Amino acid sequence: MTATETPVTTPTSTSTVGTATAEALRAATAVVGPARARHHVDGTGTAVPLVRGANVSMSRTRDVLGVLRPRTVAEARRVVQVFDRFPGACGLQAISTGHNWGLGSREPAHDDVVTLDLGDLAEVRALDVDRGWAVIEPGVTQGQLAACLAGTSRMLNVTNSASTTSVIGNALERGVGFRAQRTDDVLGLEVLLPDGELVRVGWWPDAERHTPVYPHGLGPGLADLFVQSDLGIVTAAAVRLLPRPQAQRVVRLRFTDAGLVPAMDAIRDWLVAGLVDAVPKVYDAAATTRYGGDGSAGQFVAHLCVDGTERTIDTLVQLLVDEAHASGAFVAVSASDEDRDLVDVDVAHDFAGDPSRNDAVFEKTFGTTPAGLDASGHGWLFFLPLVPMTGADVASAHGLKERIAAETGVRFGSVVHVLSTDYADFVMSVRFTAADRDRVHAALDLAHELFAEAGFRPYRLDVDHAAWVDRLDPDPGARALLARLKSALDPHGTIATNRYGVPAR
Ligand SMILES: Cc1cc2nc3c(=O)[nH]c(=O)nc-3n(C[C@H](O)[C@H](O)[C@H](O)COP(=O)(O)OP(=O)(O)OC[C@H]3O[C@@H](n4cnc5c(N)ncnc54)[C@H](O)[C@@H]3O)c2cc1C
Structure with a gap:
């Protein structure tokens, strides 16, 4: 729980919810102990929203009526049972470590929730x-x-x-x-x-x-x-x-705008052929620069992981390097450990299951440790559409990103995560200042519109775009089925509607 989670005395809009929530919070505090519960009840017996710290997305802070931080599963279970006994109380919003940066961090999708913070269940x-x-x-x-x-x-x-x-x-x-x-x-x-x-x-x-x-x-x-x-x-x-593979190497391939279509098609061919492993990552120059690498040449860089045994790795890497040269799509091909920038080194560690270098990338990107990110005053947003894994589709997504830059002046960086031979995660991110907040959020709205129109639907949503789930689901019957499951399993609304849920009518 952060020190900034102090109460504000504005009553919640629905005072009956506030009264029932106050009673549930009182009972739940007896379960977790007062040091692990934050809430404030006004003179009328109504739970009032806490004032909480900022989030790095600069999304609107929602009305959160309490934060409970159990130590054990048994305590968490009793908290859920308490809230289920108070059907008029607001629902519980679960978080694990609450670092959903770029999508709203700890913010719930909707107002009037009590956060169940499970960060201390860490066994x-x-x-x-x-x-x-x-x-x-x-x-x-x-x-x-x-x-x-x-x-x-x-x-x-x-x-x-x-x-x-x-x-x-x-x-x-x-x-x-x-x-x-x-x-x-x-x-x-x-x-x-x-x-x-x-x-x-x-x-x-x-x-x-x-x-x-x-x-x-x-x-x-x-x-x-x-x-x-x-x-x-x-x-x-x-x-x-x-x-863990016996041996692993990362091959880095650089290419220009003109090489985007053949480069992505070649990477797909190599995935089909089993020449590359893991999730190929393709950074544009803006993303490389933002994450602390050298994007000064204005090129894309693909990081391709090759797994092998001690005896096969050199041959496998050489095969990929030969293929890359033969394709003619790349302006530079490197399998060397020399001349690597911060991003190159970090990516190689991540492919090997070691996230320890990521925090250094955060410090380079934001000038702060991850722990200080939400309060740092920096802005960061993600937009996460999926695109079909063909050179033409990735180029078309890239074109939409450039159109957003031209129309709004907001330049998203992109990292393509090639998740399969058929689809890729086209991660768009933008760093911004408080002064640019509204312009950047408007650019994100435009990204949603343009990418949805092209059929490139996000697989995750930030807190401000929860309503998009209804626009994106191809079959309203599926949403109705989800609503039926919710009312069958959770008739009292004990768990708050999240970003992907169907709000109660
Ligand atoms: C520079 C940078 C790089 C990043 N790189 C990546 C990346 O490579 N891949 C990636 O996926 N993300 C990435 N992120 C985004 C984000 O930081 C991670 O996804 C992070 O793991 C999410 O936060 P968390 O693990 O604390 O999860 P939480 O914030 O705790 O949880 C995320 C959501 O899951 C649900 N949830 C959590 N716990 C529970 C529970 N116990 N029961 C039910 N529901 C629950 C809630 O809806 C919650 O909002 C990056 C962010 C930044 C700023």
Whole structure:
């Protein structure tokens, strides 16, 4: 909990919610203890919104009526049961470490929630390096789990975010790591349902015998119901640990605007052929510069990971280098460890499951540590559409990004994460100052419009664009089904509607 979470005495718009919430907060405080509860009740017995710190996206701060920080799953469970007993109270918003920077950080999508901060549930409950899984709690950070695996035959699929970010929080957001989309790492989930029942879905280790680490089980897959979801609160996850390759090298390929289409098509061909591994990353010059690399030549740079054995790695890298030269799409090809900038070094560590260099990139990008980012006064926004993985589609997305720059003066940087042979995550990010806040947010609105029109839909939304989920879902029947599931599982609205949920009518 931050020191800035002090109360403000403006009553919440719906005072009946405020009164019921005050009663629920009183009961929940008895569960977690007063030092782990922040809320303020005015003279009329109404819970009033806390004044909280800024978020780096400079998104509107919502009315949060309380923050509860349990120490154990048992406490979290009792908090959920308390809120379920007060049907008129506002819902709970779960966060793991709350570092959803660029998408709203800790902010909920809607006003009038109580935040359930699970950051202190930080135990690695079990780890099996031989079989490739770990059972972790929401407060376990990628730096913490990666450190447990250093020197072993397994590694974590890490993201480019700070080492202090949560593995579970990122996976539940469908975040993207260097080796795969993080949801692909989720084997099973331990979930608190809105009535306080604790269930395990998907694969979970059997204490008596070794079972194959197979996430799907029998019957409909239930784990995905709790991803980007307000149907339950996740208190632990079984996550996949990847085999660590004997040898790994990163080949860097530079190309100009003219090479964009052939370069992306070549990368796809190499993925199909099995010549490159992991998630190829393609930075434009603006992104390279923003992350502390050398983008001065104005070129794109592709970072391609090659895995092998000690005996095969040189041959595999040479094959890729030869292919790159033969394609004619690239102006520079390098497999060397020399002349690497901050981004090159960081990316190589991330491909190897080591997020420890990411914090240095944060300091270069923002001039502050990750811990200080939200309060730093810097602005940062992400826009995260998926594009089909063809050179023509990536070029078309790039063209839309350039059009936004021309029309608004706001230049997003882009990093293409090639998630499969068929789709790529076209990450657009922008750093800005408070003076530019409105102009940059308007450019983000324009990005939503232009990319949706082109069919390039985001797979994650920031807090200010939650309403887009209804515009983007191809079938209204699917939204209606989700609303039915929500009212069946959570008739009292114990869990607050999140960015992807269907607001109660
Ligand atoms: C420079 C920079 C680089 C970044 N690089 C990446 C990157 O490479 N890949 C990437 O994916 N992101 C990246 N990010 C974005 C972001 O920082 C990460 O996604 C981060 O992991 C999310 O924050 P968190 O882990 O603290 O999750 P949280 O903020 O705790 O959780 C995220 C969301 O998941 C849900 N949630 C969390 N915990 C629970 C729970 N226990 N039960 C139910 N729902 C829950 C909530 O909706 C919550 O808002 C980057 C950000 C910056 C600034």
